[in-house]
Amino acid sequence: MRRGIAAAVLAAAIAVSASACGSSGGSTSSGAKASGPVTITWWDTSDATNEAPTYQALVADFEKANPDITVKYVNVPFADAQTKFQTAAGSKGAPDVLRSDVGWTPGFAKAGYLVPLDGTPAAADTSTFEKQLVTQATFQGKLYGVPLVTDTLGLMYNKSLFTKAGIAKAPTTWDELKADAALLKQKAGVDGFDFNAASYYAMPFLYGESTDMVDAAGQKITINSPAAVKGIDTLKGVLASPGVTKLDTTANAYANMMDKFNSGKVAMIIQGPWETTNVYKGAAFSDKTNLGIAAVPAGSTGKSGAPIGGHNLVAYAGSDAAHQAASEKFIAFMTSAQSQTTIATKNATLPTRSDAYTPAVTANPGIAGFQTILTAGVPRPALAEYSSIYGLFNTELLKILANQESTQTGLNNASIATKKLLPSFATQ
Structure with a gap:
């Protein structure tokens, strides 16, 4: 990718x-x-x-x-x-x-x-x-x-900015990430975390609650389950925290995030290995060892997960x-x-x-x-329609994160749309 x-x-x-x-x-x-x-x-x-x-x-x-x-x-x-x-x-x-x-x-x-x-x-x-x-x-x-x-997705972070803020290691939970983001803003003068608002990048928040968009084996649509709602509410809480970059929904959002991270204006992002070559070209990572890579933070279940x-x-x-x-x-x-x-x-x-x-x-x-x-x-479930569900989820995710609809309403809408793709699957 x-x-x-x-x-x-x-x-x-x-x-x-x-x-x-x-x-x-x-x-x-x-x-x-x-x-x-x-x-x-x-x-x-x-x-x-x-x-x-x-x-x-x-x-x-x-x-x-x-x-x-x-x-x-x-x-x-x-x-x-x-x-x-x-x-x-x-x-x-x-x-x-x-x-x-x-x-x-x-x-x-x-x-x-x-x-x-x-x-x-x-x-x-x-x-x-x-x-x-x-x-x-x-x-x-x-x-x-x-x-x-x-x-897969991981947490990329700027080690020198962590040192400047007095942070010894990468956060392992979303609460730790929020606390670190605030410290980075206060002590290093940069935004602690930026997020690419796309459903693929939101999957760790579902996996951290031990859920997915669907349960393929059980033939159930789970995108609007209580666990999924909790995961997306956690994401909303992260984005509303001090030291976190204001959500960018422009067409250049992805490029803007990468430019800020590569130049040292943002300390943490969720990203995949396909960007490491470009990251190393950035001013903040001319020394490649300054790039830290860790598993995405865990959710309330204590589990960390990212899509492969x-x-x-x-x-x-x-x-x-x-x-x-x-x-x-x-x-x-x-x-x-x-x-x-x-x-x-x-x-x-x-x-x-x-x-x-x-x-x-x-x-x-x-x-x-x-x-x-x-x-x-x-791993993604062996379901032919699975990739298309990302799009249905993404449509509602953007509305949820922009506070145009509640988490439950948005995920209910995603569930209804998914049911049209998977009519034999049970809903919540």
């Missing part, structure tokens, strides 16, 4: 349609085996400037190791990729392999666009991957993706057998320990398998910091 994360998680639901069939652009007729060399198409959704060159270099390495397989590399803007793949799959013209956001994978699988990878070369090493990431790539008991990169994001490599079900076999080899190569180590060192993203956290990778303090808090990450 990158700066477009809010737009990505708030995108409309993937239309659940009949299973796709046929062949991809480089395939022979469905079910037939290609004679001779095979060309597969890969849609990479990484940042075209900062990340894509690393993936292109790995593609070249794969082709050298597999001379009978050619990979047609296509970089597709992340913001457009979900809709483009859905359209292409529906018209039997999707790429053989896609770098899919973890939130898209269940919907594509439910629509029949993806082939299960269980028992294939692509899934040979899954025991070395972080368990919750494999869970997040699974739909109805089958593995539909292999985790390529991962991320990232990307899986998935294979198109409409490709023929030869192209699917080549795709499986390609996915295995790209998600290998060696490839993930290369990706992490070049792109400063988090690997998804434990054996890729080499000394060279963890020499990056941002990666090392986020690695320690991955265990607090909460």
Whole structure:
């Protein structure tokens, strides 16, 4: 995920349609085996400037190791990729392999666009991957993706400002964060905390009360439960506290928050590892060791939790057998320990398998910091409609935080909208 994360998680639901069939652009007729060399198409959704060159270099390495397989590399803007793949799959013209956001994978699988990878070369090493990431790539008991990169939210903080305010360690509860924010304002002369008002960033307040937007296993809508109300009321209390930046709801809110943090005008934010490279470019973090990374504060249950994001490599079900076999080899190569180590060192993203956290990778303090808090990450339920609920939640969250409606009323409205997506789910 990158700066477009809010737009990505708030995108409309993937239309659940009949299973796709046929062949991809480089395939022979469905079910037939290609004679001779095979060309597969890969849609990479990484940042075209900062990340894509690393993936292109790995593609070249794969082709050298597999001379009978050619990979047609296509970089597709992340913001457009979900809709483009859905359209292409529906018209039997999707790429053989896609770098899919973890939130898209269940919907594509439910629509029949993806082939299960269980028992294939692509899934040979899954025991070395972080368990919750494999869970997040699974739909109805089958593995539909292999985790390529991962991320989660953490508390980023400015260590020198903490020292100036006499604060020895990162807050572990929201009450501690409020107290620290007030001290930072009083003693360091800066705002203690700034918040990106988007539903994805509000999830730690729900997880801290041991709840989620839905209970997928129990088929219940929980976005307006007493625990959820308590979580969002906690968020409101944080935002109303001394030393906390006034809520910014402008179109530039995200960029404004990052500019203030990077320049040392704000001491704490909730953020993910995709921003560490940009943070290190800021005046306040020319010394990388000044960036502190900790788990998000815990709620009243004593639990700390943050959503797990990232990307899986998935294979198109409409490709023929030869192209699917080549795709499986390609996915295995790209998600290998060696490839993930290369990706992490070049792109400063988090690997998804434990054996890729080499000394060279963890020499990056941002990666090392986020690695320690991955265990607090909460995988998304294997529910095709889940990503769309972020948008319904976000609409009401903004009204709640702007005091245009009460927490209970806003979350009730989100529940009503969610019921239309999940008519078989029970409501509170």
